[in-house]
Amino acid sequence: MLGGVYLAPAQAAQPSSNDFARGRILVMPRAGLPAQALANILSGVHGKGRKVGQSDLHVVDLPAGLSEADAVAQLKQNPHIQFAELDRKIRVNFTPNDPYLGSEWHLAKVNAAAAWDGSKGAGVTIAILDSGVDGSHPDLVPNLVAGYNSYDNNTNTADACGHGTAVAGTAAAAMNNGAGVAGIAGAAKIMPVRVAYFDTSYNECYAYYSTVANGLTWAADHGAKIANISYGGVASSSAITSAAQYMKSKGGLVFVSAGNNGTQDSTAPNASMIVVSASDQNDNLYSWSTYGSFVTLAAPGDVWTTSNGGGYQEWMGTSFSSPLAAGVGALVMAANPSLTPDSIQNILQSTALDLGAAGKDIYFGYGRVDAAGAVQAALSSKTTVDSTAPTASITAPTAGSTVSGVAPVSVSALDNVGVASVQLSVNGTVVATSTTAPFSFSWDTTGVTNGSATLVATAYDAAGNAGASAAVTVNVANASTLVVKDTTPPAVAIVNPVPGQVSGTVSINTNASDNNGSAGITQQIYVDGALKAKGTGATLSYSLNTRKLAIGTHTIQAVAKDAAGNTSSNTIQITR
The missing domain is CATH 3.30.70.80 (Peptidase S8 propeptide/proteinase inhibitor I9)
Incomplete structure (x- = not known):
């Protein structure tokens, strides 16, 4: 200091x-x-x-x-x-700064004051995936909600390095409290999710792909709608991309920092994340900011914000341009809660100040965020009803082919806004649901009798529009076994969800097996005693919209019956 x-x-x-x-x-x-x-x-x-x-x-x-x-x-x-x-x-994305007293020039640069006339972020929870957050900082306490420590697998979210406290303040330090600083979304809630530890070998905080993906999944399941990850290399991870897509399927958006290497990054653009580079007071790219085709937006990378221990400091880096953009996302979401994640992202991109080459470029993406313009666009935006259904086609296996065992199934799905999920049905039974592109399945063909089986893939968008593929008929040829007398009940398991808290749309997936083969199994899924899905075979899937459930505990039950009439069941409890 x-x-x-x-x-x-x-x-x-x-x-x-x-x-x-x-x-x-x-x-x-x-x-x-x-x-x-x-x-x-x-x-x-x-x-x-x-x-x-x-x-x-x-x-x-x-x-x-x-x-x-x-x-x-x-x-x-x-x-x-x-x-x-x-x-x-992966390491945090902050960089040494120049020795001068900081100020909150970044708020004026993104037109925060004008944005606050329309939205301050109330009703939105921002997950800060970082080193933890100082839970006693007076400028953060009013906005803090319960969090999680995915590194130690406990609830200790104390800041191990100081970085997370600074990031949290940038996004959502309390405003109008007569002291300290104001976060860009000062009325939003802060969910501290500690994903990092202090590495004494490098005297710095580090996280792993696994702790970030785990923390992001936890945040999505516990109500966060905006998430910020200010660590390098995040956009290149398949695991974190999958977790980001999972949050997007719950109605959320994930913001990540581009990095501070001062060089071009070859990472491909990532539709599941908003990658943010760092601009200066003159709307130039900071010399230390990483750039590349994966950059979505730019935001000021020099902020005066909260520090561990109750104080305030100036911090620099894409670690801080990212939560600034995330906070603007929270303003837009709060201004018009009916907007989908894709609509919010489109507003952020279309209202950004275009810098550099016209249109999207490798330095600023679509441009430097403009909070006032984005909030105004959200407030004036009329909810457009998306009535265009997605299209889907099964690319493998091909019609007439012979399959056995566990067979890979590949689906191509497209939509004018975005495909939210794809369901695979076999002979009319939904056997699996995929929410991550590329949409692919592993079908247990032992769940149907030998002979012809008809496959149909149905794609859904966020508005609920559905488009089914043409039916593909294949020949199932599995070895048969003869059981003289069957008195053994089938085994059935609920693979997803696991017991605990859920939110948004949850895929209920069951697996069943039997000593006489799974082709003769009939499965049923019940939610609070009400039948929701039934079908034959080894797997069954049902998409549960938890928003329609009352707040509290609910029971999911899977029941399986084999051809001989032997029955078994499995039950779990979830909490909304």
């Missing part, structure tokens, strides 16, 4: 690109893959999976001495694995 200005700590050598978590990797199976089938696949690399929240992402623990890179390479070759990646270590 020098004259009220934050100076970065002296650092040893930075971690290399090979610095990743030992003993674990990240894996996403295709939708519909039975739990036992996934366990069998993971056993091939001696791994054991742990489901991340209510998503389909899994952290896979590996035995000591096994090569994480080799495990990832092997799993990537499996057609039933959507992606596998190393659990890489």
Whole structure:
């Protein structure tokens, strides 16, 4: 600390690109893959999976001495694995600043005062995925809600490094309280989600892909509608992208910092995240700001904000341009709660001040955020009813082909706004639901009798419009077994959701198996005793809109019956 200005700590050598978590990797199976089938696949690399929240992402623990890179390479070759990646270590995106007293010039630059006439962010919760937040800071206490520590798997959200407190204040420090600073969305709530730890080797805070993806999933399940991640390399992670898409499916938006390398990044544009670069007082790009085609927006990267211990400091970096843009997103969301995440993003992009080359460019994306323009656009925006249905087509397997065992199914789905989910039906039974592009499934063909089976994929958009693919008929040919007398009931499990809190639309997925094969199994899904779905085979899926449930605890029950009439059930409880 020098004259009220934050100076970065002296650092040893930075971690290399090979610095990743030992003993674990990240894996996403295709939708519909039975739990036992996934366990069998993971056993091939001696791994054991742990489901991340209510998503389909899994952290896979590996035995000591096994090569994480080799495990990832092997799993990537499996057609039933959507992606596998190393659990890489990522660092915060702040940079040393110039030794002068900071001020909140960034608020005037984005026209905050005019924006506040229409919205201050009330009713929106912003998840700060960072090093924690100072829970006693007077400028943050009024806006804090309960959070989570995904690094230690507990509720300790105290700030381990100071970075998260500064980020939180940038987004939503309390306003109109006669002291300190004002966050851009000063009436929004702050949800501290600690994803990082203090690394004494580098004297700095670091997180992992797994802690960020886990924290983001938790935030989405617990009501956050805006999330900020001010760590480098986030946009290149398949696991974090999947978690960001999961939050978007719950009606939220994820903002991430571009980085502070001062070089061009080759990461491809990411439709699940809003990537923010850093601009200065003259609307030029800071020399240390990372840029590239993945940049969506720019925002001021020099802020005067809250600091750990109850004080205030100046901080610089894309770590702070990102929460500033996130706060503007919260203003827009609060101004017009009927807007979809895609509509909010379109407003932020269309109202941004176009800098650099005309249109979207690699330095500023669509331009520097304009809070006043964005809020005004939200207030004057009439809710446009989206009546255009998505289109879907099954690209594999092809009609007339023969399948057996667990068969990969690929679907192409398009929409004028965006595809929210795709359901796969076999002979009229919904067997799986995918919410992450590319939309792909693993269909357990043992769930139907040998012979012809008809597949249909149905794509849904956020407005509820549905478009079904042309039917594809294939030939199922599995080996048959003869059981003289069947007195053994089938086994049935609710794979998703897991017991606990849920929000938005939740995919209920069940798996069933039987000693006489799963082709003769009939499954039913009940919610609070009411039948919601039924079908035949090894898997069954139902999309539950939890917004229609009363606040409180609800019961999900799966019932399976085999061809001999043996019955079993499984029950879990969820909380809205």
